[in-house]
Amino acid sequence: MTTAATSPPGFRDALAFEWTKFTGLRSTVWTTAAIALVTVTGAVFVGLTDSLQPDDTVLGGSLTLSVVALMTAGVAGALAVCGEYSSGTITATLAAVPRRGRVLAAKTALMAAMLYGIGLVSCTVAYLLGSAVLDGTHPQGDPLPALFGIAALFSVVGALGVAVGTFVRHPAGAVTAVIAVLLLPSVFGPLLGDLQRWVAGATPTAALEKLTQTSDARPETVGSLGAWPSLALVAGYTALALAGAAVVLRRRDA
Amino acid sequence: MFRACVLRSVENMIEARELTKRYGGRTAVDALSFTVRPGLVTGFLGPNGAGKSTTMRLVLGLDTPTAGSVTVAGRRYDELDAPLREVGALLDARAVHPGRTVRRHLLGLARSHAIPARRVDEVLGAVGLETAADRRAKGLSLGMAQRLGVAAALIGDPGVLILDEPVNGLDTEGIRWMRTLLKSLAAEGRTVFLSSHLMSELELTADRVVVIGRGRLLAETDMRDFIDANSPDSTLLRVPDDESGRMRALLESRGAGVRPDAGGGWRVTGPTATVIGELAREHGLAVHELTPCRSSLEDIYTAMTGEAVEYRGSTDTDDKEVPR
Known part of the structure; x- marks a missing residue:
């Protein structure tokens, strides 16, 4: 009312709001740092101990711990939403940005962009370190364009975490849900018999194994769907989950 | 600022x-x-x-x-x-x-x-x-x-x-x-x-x-x-102890409500402080204190919301479940 000259706030302002909130917390900053460090540390460890399967690639071996980083990315996405519910700031956020779809879009965009950068840099560094440390007895694998796919997978899993966080709201429940989605299909896969290839093969973890070209990515456990179609599949159901989260967020009382 | x-x-x-x-x-x-x-x-x-x-x-x-x-x-x-x-x-x-x-x-x-x-x-x-x-x-x-x-x-x-x-x-x-x-x-x-x-x-x-x-x-x-x-105005009245019985009887004969105040003296409802003062003079009674008082918001509010609770208590069965 008093400043009629300024245009109404839009998506960019909502994004700046999310960025300010995100960078103002030690917990989120450290979680993000952990995502980067865990993969790199894993590459050094695997390289120094030469603990690769004989048929494993340098790329797959160097990115052994990227699955842990991927889970952390999902958790970070979920906590970006759940932290608001547990601290009560969700009311301030929704009062500042009453268009709730915009809040969800801003959080998703922030997490996706950040995790893409972190995924790309940390996995590239891990691969380069792994190549430097490992002796030449293993096949190299094809780092390009796989590393871009891996980075995109980090983005997608972060976005999936945002959706799960929106559905569940409670931090502990959301973290459990994210880890369950990423881990349980491969743990309980053998119990599913022939279905294992379909269930475990559709998880983000399976897409990661295929993209990193690790020897773990056998068709009998993760299905015969290629690396890029797997990534597209994960991206597809993440988009659906986000659409559902937007509907729930709009309908529900804050 | x-x-x-x-x-x-x-x-x-x-x-x-x-x-x-x-x-x-x-x-x-x-x-x-x-x-x-x-x-x-x-x-x-x-x-x-x-x-x-x-x-x-x-x-x-x-x-x-x-x-x-x-x-x-x-x-x-x-x-x-x-x-x-x-x-x-x-x-x-x-x-x-x-x-x-x-x-x-x-x-x-x-x-x-x-x-x-x-x-x-x-x-x-x-x-x-x-x-x-x-x-x-x-x-x-x-x-x-x-x-x-x-x-x-x-x-x-x-x-x-x-x-x-x-x-x-x-x-x-x-x-x-x-x-x-x-x-x-x-x-x-x-x-x-x-x-x-x-x-x-x-x-x-x-x-x-x-x-x-x-x-x-x-x-x-x-x-x-x-x-x-919402506040029936009242007046705080203090009179000498030996005259307080007469004062009370006099006020009550004019239809005033008189009850002892927690802080000593009488709490009078009905006549205004002016009326009470005039009355005391006519009858040759001494007045030590004569203070008009308003009920505090708290008194009114307690009375009102207390009634609301009672009122609502009897109609709770009207509440129907409405799907949200």
Whole structure:
């Protein structure tokens, strides 16, 4: 009312709001740092101990711990939403940005962009370190364009975490849900018999194994769907989950 | 401290029309209609669980009404172009992420509306939190958290302020500060709507009052009228001990209500102090003290809401489950 000259706030302002909130917390900053460090540390460890399967690639071996980083990315996405519910700031956020779809879009965009950068840099560094440390007895694998796919997978899993966080709201429940989605299909896969290839093969973890070209990515456990179609599949159901989260967020009382 | 006084027009009104909110079978807000006008401090009174906080959440679009509507400046909250520039709210002072600093919390809100960062320092100054700007929220006392909440509400220099129990946790000096601040904000033409369970505080701060009990409107009026209309005036009378029996008999013969006051002397209802004084003179009785008293808001409020609870108690079976 008093400043009629300024245009109404839009998506960019909502994004700046999310960025300010995100960078103002030690917990989120450290979680993000952990995502980067865990993969790199894993590459050094695997390289120094030469603990690769004989048929494993340098790329797959160097990115052994990227699955842990991927889970952390999902958790970070979920906590970006759940932290608001547990601290009560969700009311301030929704009062500042009453268009709730915009809040969800801003959080998703922030997490996706950040995790893409972190995924790309940390996995590239891990691969380069792994190549430097490992002796030449293993096949190299094809780092390009796989590393871009891996980075995109980090983005997608972060976005999936945002959706799960929106559905569940409670931090502990959301973290459990994210880890369950990423881990349980491969743990309980053998119990599913022939279905294992379909269930475990559709998880983000399976897409990661295929993209990193690790020897773990056998068709009998993760299905015969290629690396890029797997990534597209994960991206597809993440988009659906986000659409559902937007509907729930709009309908529900804050 | 604040931008030049702009006499804000009626467009800053809060208007609730038949506002209703049910949670499952429980009716929190029941066909509530009221108007909060600019330029005044409007108190929002009701016992715990009366629906004050729910009403405020409905105004801010945090919860969706089951029926009815509430608008700010003629529009639903979620239709406002720049909500923080029009409405500032403090619902729960503790609703700040414990790990975030005071400045960061305010800076985030500012960024959401492209408000320049210097406004953060302005509002910190306005609430006296400059020295605490870099402290994390978990280290704040409740009083400081309340000041932060007020700073957050002021960030967009809004024409409407909605504050849920803003003096909760403030010390005497803080309460006085809050009272002065709210009055000056109203004097600038803003709409100030605050709930409080400290009725004595509202009596000093609010120009108007909206009273609810069990989600229903009990009164909506000027504070002065509210007290006048609801308080049978009484007079505190002290007379010499040896004459007190005669005085009492005399007053009661004129139809006055006389009962002993807790602080000594008689509490007389009916005749005014002038009438009592004249009467004492006619009969040659000495008067040591003759003080006109008004019922405090607290007395009235307790009486009103007590009735509301009883009234509602008998009609609870009317509540029907309505799918949300």
